[in-house]
Amino acid sequence: xxxxxxxxxxxxxxxxxxxxxxxxxxxxxxxxxxxxxxxxxxxxxxxxxxxxxxxxxxxxxxxxxxxxxxxxxxxxxxxxxxxxxxxxxxxxxxx
Numbered sequence: 001x002x003x004x005x006x007x008x009x010x011x012x013x014x015x016x017x018x019x020x021x022x023x024x025x026x027x028x029x030x031x032x033x034x035x036x037x038x039x040x041x042x043x044x045x046x047x048x049x050x051x052x053x054x055x056x057x058x059x060x061x062x063x064x065x066x067x068x069x070x071x072x073x074x075x076x077x078x079x080x081x082x083x084x085x086x087x088x089x090x091x092x093x094x095x
């Protein structure tokens with residue numbers, strides 16, 4: 001199931017998303033960044049590029065996903081080791 005399908009099925013808007021999908025986070029970002037920008041205010045994601053058992057190709061895909069996020073409507077708000085918090089630059093309001 002895609003994020004786009006979940007958004008449609010559950011009428012998600014102004015939502016937060018936690019992503020910890022053991023190496024598949026890069027594909028999710030690449031394939032669904034436009035959906036994330038349109039419907040989510042906050043993303044917490046655990047990247048797995050520091051693990052010893054991943055290939056250089058996987059590391060490159062994760063770097064690409066990070067770069068896409070860094071040039072998207074999201075701003076990095078916090079980073080703790082492999083976990084990164086992104087907030088939507090236009091909609092997230094810290095209260």
